[in-house]
Amino acid sequence: MQIKEQRHGAVTVIAPQGALVQADADEFHQVAERVMTRSMGRFVVDMSATPYVDSAGLEAMLSVTEQLSQGGQVMKLCNACETVREILEITDLSSYFEHYADVNTAVRSFL
């Protein structure tokens, strides 16, 4: 799975290119953890190219946001499509993440 990384000022935006399922979820978890450690939590997940998230993907996302919460932060998502938003709503996990309409708004939230 390709995961694009881009710097917006001091914020790293990671954009998984595809659905967060099975093995791809593991890869996402590893990349997110590495970026989180390096940037001390200053990162945003751009979900614009992620059409779907399965239980493994949710687990990976929860694990990362759980680690972030130990430092008083939560994972910031942006551009989540309706399917992903619905999955988060149905599983009652939406409140574990901050949601933004686009990358710039998410990046500005670090100001």
Next chain:
Amino acid sequence: MTTPGHIRRLLPGDESVVAGLGLGAAAVVVITSATLWWVTVHAERDAIARGRQNTAQVLTGALAQSVETMLSNDELSSVRRLLTDVGREGGFGALRIELGDGGIIADSDPARITHQSIPNVWPPVGELTSGLGFLQLPLRVPGKGEAMLRVELSGDAETLAPSTAEAWVGGVSAGALAALGLLYRVVRRRTRGLAAISDALRAASEGEKEPRALEVDERHGPQAIAWNTLLSELLRLRAQQSMRSGVEGRGESSGAVDDLAAACDALWHGLVVVDDELRVRYANGAAAVFLASRREGLLGAELTARIGDQEIAAALRPLAGGNQRTRVVIERAIDPTRDDAVFRISGRTIGQRDSGGAVVLIEDVTQQRVADRSRNAFVAQVTHELRTPLTNMRLYVESLLEKPDTDETTRLQFMNIINGEVRRLERIVGDMLSVSEIEAGTLKLTTDDVRLAALMEDLERDFRHPAKAKNIKLKFTLPPKLPVVVADRDKILLAVSNLIGNALKYTPEGGEVTVRFREDADRVAIDVSDTGLGISEDESELVFERFYRSKDQRIDGISGSGLGLPLARQVVRLHGGDITLVSAVGKGSTFTITLPKSAPLSIAA
């Protein structure tokens, strides 16, 4: 982790009670083994010597009778031969016949003989004795007197070789000793941790209350690590207790402590409480993240060692000591290897009743500093953008004022230039205002039916002259019939204008700019392609950020506010569409505006 110096002084080196017992046991075993060995060897040697003596007694008794018989027959030479033969074959050291005056008449070694013949008279032999290694027997020489047969057994007790049994006993003892030594080493290594803990306990009983000073070297093994963990836990509990007593001291309920701890952990800024020597007494989760440490590891550690900056240490020390009451604020990259992060570290003394200490707040201000830099760059850019048209306008107006007699043609030309600059200024200010409105969420869309055919005609007319002036071929490849969409006409016009304007701006002379149109059931798409400089993959998203100017050196001479593309994308997104980019450096770029055919569902940014 090492044992602090003053604790090391309290301890008797690495030796311990266990080590002493081990040494004592080893000494006892060594002495016992050696004694056993010595006794066994000597007893056996004694037995061998006595056995040989008994055999020799029997032999020499028989020999004495033969010699007496020979002497009675006066066969001295036969006696001497007999002694020599028996001495050689019987394994005796020496055999001799001595007279009372010490003279020797026969000897297994002929060289020692003093009398060649038997004298007629000699004094009587003294009292005869026998001992370990020699025998003395009386010899009666008929008619002459009494002589003495002296037999010396060969070798002595000390030169006897140890038997196989002795060698075994010795070998086993030595092996047992070696094994014991090895065992001692292993036991000592294994119990070193316990010994260190025992020493630490002794130090504690002697009054050492500081858990940090009671820590032991973790290389001593799992017990040592467990002990240190217990001490860390003690530190944490003390910190909590101290917090609790502080809260209770202010008359608040003890339940507030848990709330307070939870609140501190929910903070996104690092919060550290240090004692008067800058040792960490409390650290919240964010502090642990910023200092790249585990929270347990932070407790009791020196804060300045974790930050690793002497200037910060120097600034915080007076606070912790209670000598400075004012706030200290320092901005610094704590760890330069970590993502260029900039932290603002502020501290203030706590000033408790009987001890010093300070609270230190660590904030991650990296993004703020990056934003500051962009803002400064923007101000410089905008100043430049605003000043250029103003300067041009001032120059032409002054010129007209100074020369009232300027001919009509020149006057009109100047007025046109001034008009152009005023429009440019208006556009820049308009862009800036639109961006601000979008940012503030106050920009409203005035939607209506937009005839795309008419919109495209307007665009073609607007850009025909600028394209021609730069010798760029501007093509509008459009289907014969264009649909009508629901949108804010001015905003869409602004977005497409920005894209075409940019395409003309960044395409060199002789290039080509093409506008195409596509549609499907739900959406329409407008492609603006150029044969210009192209945008690298790294910058393909950054160009949509406000005030971003490409790092490409080829655009150095081209002016721009960095507002056009972000503005275009924002207004298109307000319509529920988007702008995307496909580009290759040196070949050109294609920006695509996609818009829904129906009315936008939401105008929220």
